[in-house]
Amino acid sequence: MKLALPRLGNIYVVGETLITDMGHELIETPLNSKKTMDLGVKYSPEYCCLPLKIALGNFIEVLDIGAEGLIMAGGWGPCRFGYYAQVQRDVLLDMGYDFQMIIMELPRSSNIKMLWDNINLLRNRKRWSYMLKKFKFAWQQILLTEELENKVLQVRPREKEKGGASRILLESLKKIKYAKDIESLVQIRKDALRKFEEITIFNKKNIIKVALVGEFYVSLEPFVNHHLEEKLGYLGVEVVRKNSVKAWMEPIMRLNIFKESFKEEKDIEQAAYKYLSHSVGGEGQTTVGNVVLAHQEELDGAIQVVPFTCMPEIVAETILKKVSEDLDFPTLTLTYDEQTGEEGLNTRIEAFIDLLRMRRRKGVKVS
């Protein structure tokens, strides 16, 4: 079957392992572009949040080049994300496409049958042990990708030549995508880390550290956040990314396929408790918790990215005002929609970074 995935940052590398190796054909989703956005915006409900629109754009593009099955994640609320697949399916059916929506989500009584069918469809009559092996390998790919991405965030403000770190990451990603075994992943990691070392200036001073928090999709997809991480990197800012696929997948890991600790999640909840004592779905509570943690880790500030009308993040944004006041910790909220202008964004980021530098010069905070 010809299958396709929506784009989500660099995590797209797992497509090769999860689809091609299972005997399906992977229809490569075109990189997110203006066209993706335009298509998505044109056919989505007007007040939906941006991730739905972009993913819908992805789907239209892949259906046009021959995809038959669309793989999408689901959920059970209260964030709207859980209902994306249903609305997208409705819209695409209305447009006259013929396809199958393969929704992967946590099991509930109403969807067990569907989920079982979907998993069997993906399994494609291969052995269960084979599928499990591939899933584990994909998980390793995700972990390595995120490790390298985080490394790039550290290297970028310190690199000798602008763009060096991004280039190394791009090369490694290509290799990760087509890697077949753990040994080659280890090799890729070693190579990449060595190359990063070569281009780093180690004794660079006065580097501002900023936490990147907020909605999952917007913070991980560079096209949507207008390459925020790169922009900050070139301004001499080290970005500490707080969202990761690793953390997002952890609830699913509780099914005991993969053993990971949940300590981090507990810490974040604990940190947020004083301001937001109950999960509000999405990343609402995580955002608040991460900002409190960023303050404890003595970072200089935090940037929250929000897709316009996002429910959990609006709760978080309201509360962050208070957190920021209480802790004397600068935060900046950037709201993205399909019309976010590049220059306005640059101005706001630069002003925020100037403010952080000023605070540091005055010795308000030394980290």
Next chain:
Amino acid sequence: MENKKKKIGIPYALYFYEYYPLWKDFFNRLGADVILSGPTNKKILDLGIRSALSEVCLPVKIFYGHVLSLSERVDYILIPRMVCVDKGAFFCPKIIGLPDMVKSSLDYLCPQICPVIDVRQPYSTWKNSLLQVGQLITDNSIEISQAFSVSWENFQRNYFKNILFSNNSSGKISQKNVQNRKKTIKGNEIPVNIAVLGHDYLIDDSYINLDLINKLKKMNVNVLTPDMVHPGIIKKQLKKLYKPIFWSLSRKVVGAGFYYFEKKIEGIIHLTSFECGEDSMVGELIHHQSQKHPGVAYTEFVFDEHTGEAGINTRIEAFLDMIRRKKRYEISFASPR
């Protein structure tokens, strides 16, 4: 001094349109005074808009306004954290986070009572949460549990009757105009059945919806709302969905909407508020359904703090004209044999 009655303020907004009778009954039985912030008005709206973040949706801004208008008059303000009242469904994230949002954006508030209602957890069911709240008023635990059981029973029994500013008590689609249509062929006076869908806090708040319901009634419209559809029917209608909806408040809207489509009522108006996350998804479901029923006229009104009255009037008139013209045509030319 001990005997002084405690005053408890209830902001009349959001979920209180549904749950206010329960809380009022419960507190009254314990001997506390319940003060209800009146219907929304200009002052309340302005207070809310000034103190809330601009990106927050209109109903929450209005909730802020109600809280502020109560703050100086009462001892406690009741802001329950409604998480889950039936399994598999939640309230919207802003409602779940409401007590924290209010706390962090409003200064100088009187103490708040924020019980958690989450029926999935044994310690936060309706019963346990209310019993806990009761301890603020009196120490007599027998009295509290009696008050709870009586008020809970009343609430369950009167669920349909006591929805406060509810507009119409009849629960049936009127068949009269179908039978008498030859007689009523007098220009604009043809009565029509129109269902108004939306959350209770939009339909019942005549300030937000610019008195839409009364306007419709004046134009000889029989207005039907989601409250008039029996929960059993709603449950049955929801089975049509590909995936169950996980928002309690929207379940009613969608189920009732699907029912009215099935009944081939003449027109359906869906009220939504700007920035409402649930409505953006649910609106699409209802819109999708409307395309399967081309005989039912469908429109969507979005309300925000600037909604101009003239604009709404024009849209209502146009919508009704369209339905009536169609009806007149059917009566004159396509009479059944």
